[in-house]
Amino acid sequence: MIDKTVETVAEALSGVADGATFLLGGFGAVGQATHLIEGVLETGIRDLTVVANNAGYGQVGLARLLKEGRIRKLICSYPRIVGSTVFEELYRAGRIELELVPQGTLAERMRAAGAGVPAFYTPTGAGTRLAAGKEVRHFDGRDCVLEEALSGDVALIEAWKADRWGNLTYRAAGRNFNPVCAMAARMTIAQTQHLEPLGTLDPETIVTPGIFVDRVVHIEYGSPRL
Amino acid sequence: MDTRIWTPLSRREIAARIASDIPNGWYVNLGIGVPTLVADEVPEGREVVFHAENGLLGIGPAPADADIDPWLINAGKQYVTLRPGGSYFHHADSFAMIRGGHLDLCVLGAYQVAENGDIANWATSENDTAPAVGGAMDLSVGTRRVWVAMNHLTREGEPRLVRDCTYPLTAQASVDRIYTDLAVIDVTARGFVVAEMIAGMTLEQLQAMTGATLHMPEA
Numbered sequence: 001m002i003d004k005t006v007e008t009v010a011e012a013l014s015g016v017a018d019g020a021t022f023l024l025g026g027f028g029a030v031g032q033a034t035h036l037i038e039g040v041l042e043t044g045i046r047d048l049t050v051v052a053n054n055a056g057y058g059q060v061g062l063a064r065l066l067k068e069g070r071i072r073k074l075i076c077s078y079p080r081i082v083g084s085t086v087f088e089e090l091y092r093a094g095r096i097e098l099e100l101v102p103q104g105t106l107a108e109r110m111r112a113a114g115a116g117v118p119a120f121y122t123p124t125g126a127g128t129r130l131a132a133g134k135e136v137r138h139f140d141g142r143d144c145v146l147e148e149a150l151s152g153d154v155a156l157i158e159a160w161k162a163d164r165w166g167n168l169t170y171r172a173a174g175r176n177f178n179p180v181c182a183m184a185a186r187m188t189i190a191q192t193q194h195l196e197p198l199g200t201l202d203p204e205t206i207v208t209p210g211i212f213v214d215r216v217v218h219i220e221y222g223s224p225r226l
Numbered sequence: 227m228d229t230r231i232w233t234p235l236s237r238r239e240i241a242a243r244i245a246s247d248i249p250n251g252w253y254v255n256l257g258i259g260v261p262t263l264v265a266d267e268v269p270e271g272r273e274v275v276f277h278a279e280n281g282l283l284g285i286g287p288a289p290a291d292a293d294i295d296p297w298l299i300n301a302g303k304q305y306v307t308l309r310p311g312g313s314y315f316h317h318a319d320s321f322a323m324i325r326g327g328h329l330d331l332c333v334l335g336a337y338q339v340a341e342n343g344d345i346a347n348w349a350t351s352e353n354d355t356a357p358a359v360g361g362a363m364d365l366s367v368g369t370r371r372v373w374v375a376m377n378h379l380t381r382e383g384e385p386r387l388v389r390d391c392t393y394p395l396t397a398q399a400s401v402d403r404i405y406t407d408l409a410v411i412d413v414t415a416r417g418f419v420v421a422e423m424i425a426g427m428t429l430e431q432l433q434a435m436t437g438a439t440l441h442m443p444e445a
Contacts, residue, residue, distance in 0.1 A: 027280040027317075028303040030296070053317075078360040082303065088356040100357055103279060104321030104364030111318040123367045124325060127398040130359065143398070172297035172314055176280050179316040207316065223296035 004166040005195065005216045009039035012189050012217040016154055018045050023110065023152035023185050024052040024062065025178030028082075029224040031170065033156040033191045036217070037061040040156075046070045051110070051152060053103060053177055055079040055087035058225075066090060075150065077103035100130060107180050109150035114183025114212070119148045155185030159208070159216075162192035163199075166213030167206045174224075175207060182212040189215045232426035234407035240375055242267040244333060244405050247373075248274050252330040253283070253323075255365055257347075258302045260375040261333035275311075277329060279361045281320045284312025301361065324361065325368035332369040334362065336376050336401075338391045341417040341438040343401040345374065346393035359396075366397035378406035378435055385437035387411065387418060408432060416441050 006012045013036065022040070026032030040048075041064055048071050055076060056062030065071055067086045074096060079087050090096040101109070102124050112120055121144035125131045135146040157178040160171035168190055170178060182188045190208075195218040235243065241263035248254060248264070250272040256262050266287065268274050276285040279301040286307035289295070293307070300306045323329055336347040348362045366372055376386055387404065403421075404411045409432055410422040419441045423432055433440050 027301075028299055030280075030299055078358045079356055080358050091356045098356075100359055102359055102363040103317075103361040104325050104368070107317040107321050108325070122325065124364045124397075126367070128363060128395045130363065170314070170316075172295065172308075173278075173280050173282060173299050174297050175314055175316050177317045180318045225296065 003164045004210070004214060005164050005218065007217075009035055009191075009217060009219070010042070012036060012191075012215050013039050013043055016040065016043060016045055019047045020045065020153040021049040021051065021151075023155040023181040024050060025155070025157040025176060025181045027053055027173065027176035029057045030172075031158050031174035031176045031178055032057070032061055032224065033158040033189075034061040035219045035221065036156040036189055036191050038064060041065055041068060041070065047072050049073045049075065051075040051106070051150060053077050053106065055081050056084070057081060058083045066096070069095070071096060073097040073099065075099040075101060075106070077101055077106050102130065105147050106150070107177065109147055110177075110180040110184035113149035113151035114180065117149055119146055121146055150184065152181070152185040153187065155181040155188040157181050157188065157190050159190045159192040161194045161196050161201060162190055162213075162216045162218075163196050163201055163210075164216070165198060166190065166210030166216055167201050168192070168208040168210075168213060169201060169205050170207055179208045182208045187214045188212055189217070191217050191219045193220050194218075230426070230431070232408075232424050234377075235424060236407075238263055238267070240405055240407060243410070244373060244375060245269065248272070248331065250274070253277055253328065255279070255324065255329055255332040255369065257332065257334040257362075257365070259335040261335060262302065264333055264375075277320075277323060278306070279317075279320055279324070281315045281317060282306070282308065282312065283315070284309045286312070321361070321364055324364050327368060327370055329369040331371045331373060332365040333373045333375055334365060336374045336386070336396075337393050338386050338388050339374055339376075339401050339404055339413070340388055340391045341413070343399040343413040344391050345372070345396045345401050346391040347396045349394045351393070362396050366400045371402045372400050373403045373405065374401050375405050378408040385435055388437035408435070411440070414441075419443055
């Protein structure tokens with residue numbers, strides 16, 4: 001029998017180590033695996049690289065990891081936090097490295113990693129300072145920048161419904177980066193609002209098939225708050 | 227002595243002017259600020275499908291407080307609604323729509339636009355305290371058309387339409403049309419071409435507020 005469910009956040013995060021690269025789903029407050037991210041804080045690991053669209057939200061999750069100095073490098077498209085200036089303070093003090101990536105390039109680099117594509121060319125960013133030092137080639141009359149796939153050791157994602165095989169559905173704007181993070185990590189851990197018996201999720205509605213998911217923890221916390 | 231007899235368009239009037247140019251059936255992404263207002267100004271009887279980077283097509287008007295769905299936000303992290311026919315998708319698909327040229331239009335704010343269509347709208351200096359780009363570069367490069375909504379001048383009275391951008395570029399040669407509080411200007415192979423000016427404005431006055439040569443349409 002396949003059973004990817006675990007009882008606790010601590011169990012879900014067992015084996016994560018110093019220096020790991022984490023891929024975090026979520027956009028704004030919606031679709032964030034906040035309980036898993038806070039669980040990382042409890043494990044005590046540090047020197048982390050974090051890939052996330054925003055530098056967290058409010059005072060929770062990634063904002064706490066940043067504040068506690070656990071993160072060495074952030075790979076991000078929009079490193080702003082509503083209601084917190086923790087990232088700006090660390091960045092200004094030179095205490096965190098930032099790799100700024102256009103949002104679509106960020107998603108595509110993870111998708112590429114999940115699909116076995118080591119690198120790709122895109123016109124996004126050509127001629128801007130985000131292309132500095134990158135190989136440029138001309139396709140269809142346009143300059144295109146070589147971007148490399150972005151994989152992670154661990155993905156922390158949030159689902160709406162899951163089953164013991166790790167099949168996942170999402171809710172509304174809660175989908176966002178979660179499916180691409182799930183594809184791109186060596187170990188994908190999902191926290192889910194609802195855990196359903198195997199066979200009850202409509203196969204037509206499963207967005208992330210269980211092949212991309214390693215562990216599932218059931219955390220019914222209710223609605224995200226902006 | 228100030229001899230001007232014209233009144234600049236308000237933010238809402240700029241948005242309405244833009245909306246009047248969007249035909250039925252287009253798929254459109256709106257940036258933050260004035261572009262967001264365009265959604266409320268679509269003329270009666272036209273169906274325009276609005277897209278958000280975080281995985282929505284078919285965005286409707288903002289909800290009343292009692293009707294907020296906490297799972298339904300746009301790329302500006304504001305609560306929105308979904309119209310009948312709307313859909314959800316993940317970020318890689320969302321940016322495939324943008325980068326793959328499937329969106330008919332994006333409307334963006336900008337700090338500067340150059341006469342060759344270069345756009346600067348994400349950073350005001352080479353060493354921002356904490357730079358953030360979001361989807362601006364993807365949108366500027368990927369959508370079929372890029373229209374910019376901005377005031378003609380900065381708060382300090384400097385032109386925003388320039389020969390070369392001095393702020394860090396978002397994308398090269400990507401803007402098609404600029405809607406300001408004073409004029410509508412096309413970006414062409416000849417440079418800036420004035421399509422429209424507000425009532426009472428003269429070409430000489432507009433030129434004096436523009437950092438590159440303005441051309442009139444060829445007859």
